[in-house]
Amino acid sequence: MNTLFPIYVKLDKIQVLLVGAGPIGLEKLQAILKNSPEANVHIVAEKVCLEVEILVNKHNRTHLSKRSFKESDLDKVDLVLVASNNRWLNAHIQYLCRTKHILLNVADKPSLCDFYLGSVVQKGNLKIGISTNGKSPTIAKRLKEFLDQLIPEEIDETLALMGQLRDSIQGDFHEKVKRLNEHTKNILENQLSARAKSDSLYDS
Numbered sequence: 001m002n003t004l005f006p007i008y009v010k011l012d013k014i015q016v017l018l019v020g021a022g023p024i025g026l027e028k029l030q031a032i033l034k035n036s037p038e039a040n041v042h043i044v045a046e047k048v049c050l051e052v053e054i055l056v057n058k059h060n061r062t063h064l065s066k067r068s069f070k071e072s073d074l075d076k077v078d079l080v081l082v083a084s085n086n087r088w089l090n091a092h093i094q095y096l097c098r099t100k101h102i103l104l105n106v107a108d109k110p111s112l113c114d115f116y117l118g119s120v121v122q123k124g125n126l127k128i129g130i131s132t133n134g135k136s137p138t139i140a141k142r143l144k145e146f147l148d149q150l151i152p153e154e155i156d157e158t159l160a161l162m163g164q165l166r167d168s169i170q171g172d173f174h175e176k177v178k179r180l181n182e183h184t185k186n187i188l189e190n191q192l193s194a195r196a197k198s199d200s201l202y203d204s
Ligand SMILES: C[C@@]1(CC(=O)O)c2cc3[nH]c(cc4nc(cc5[nH]c(cc(n2)[C@H]1CCC(=O)O)[C@@](C)(CC(=O)O)[C@@H]5CCC(=O)O)C(CC(=O)O)=C4CCC(=O)O)c(CCC(=O)O)c3CC(=O)O
Pocket: 027, 028, 031, 105, 106, 107, 108, 109, 110, 113, 115, 116, 117, 118, 119, 120, 130, 131, 132, 133, 134, 135, 136, 137, 138, 140, 141, 144
């Protein structure tokens, strides 16, 4: 059983610290900015790869300190990601975060993590996070690719229309829920079968 609790976090409202800016630090920064371009991210690393510098220059709410980590880097920080090659540093940051009640992810070190990153399927406003409970990130990646192909792009239009409908329905809460449920009963089946039809036309 996977007992992890999934949440979707507003990174523009909190402060993130990323320690390490090698290839793995870059992957974490890309994951953050792809989902949340307005994320507040402070990156601390002794050595910084060029791609991280480029990303930092493109996003005005990210900034970089090219130096060693120090304890005060955790001041006013809500969430920490570590992508360092230094076992002592990883353990030290874990100790500090635990003491200060800051949530921590150490790349590829599940035993040090309070939370894991997931694989993410994104279609406009729709976002699906996938976790395999740390058993197989590769399967998470494959499932992401599968769902990305399966779910039609039109789902975003549907979400926009549903948003309008939701705002326009009057009546009490239960009546509203009932109408929204009726309206959406067959919506996915319809979209998927329309997609299957157009795919088979395309194939033949
Ligand atoms: C526990 C977790 C902690 C965390 O890092 O958050 C973790 C741990 C580890 N990953 C390892 C390896 C790989 N990780 C990936 C890919 C991803 N890993 C991600 C998350 C997580 N990885 C968390 C659990 C997520 C879950 O529950 O499913 C994804 C989803 C999100 C992200 O990281 O952005 C991202 C998908 C990107 C996408 O969607 O495209 C690939 C595949 C690839 O890159 O192609 C490989 C190589 C192949 C392999 O090993 O499977 C190793 C061994 C390291 C070693 O051998 O040294 C460990 C350590 C261990 O398991 O002990």
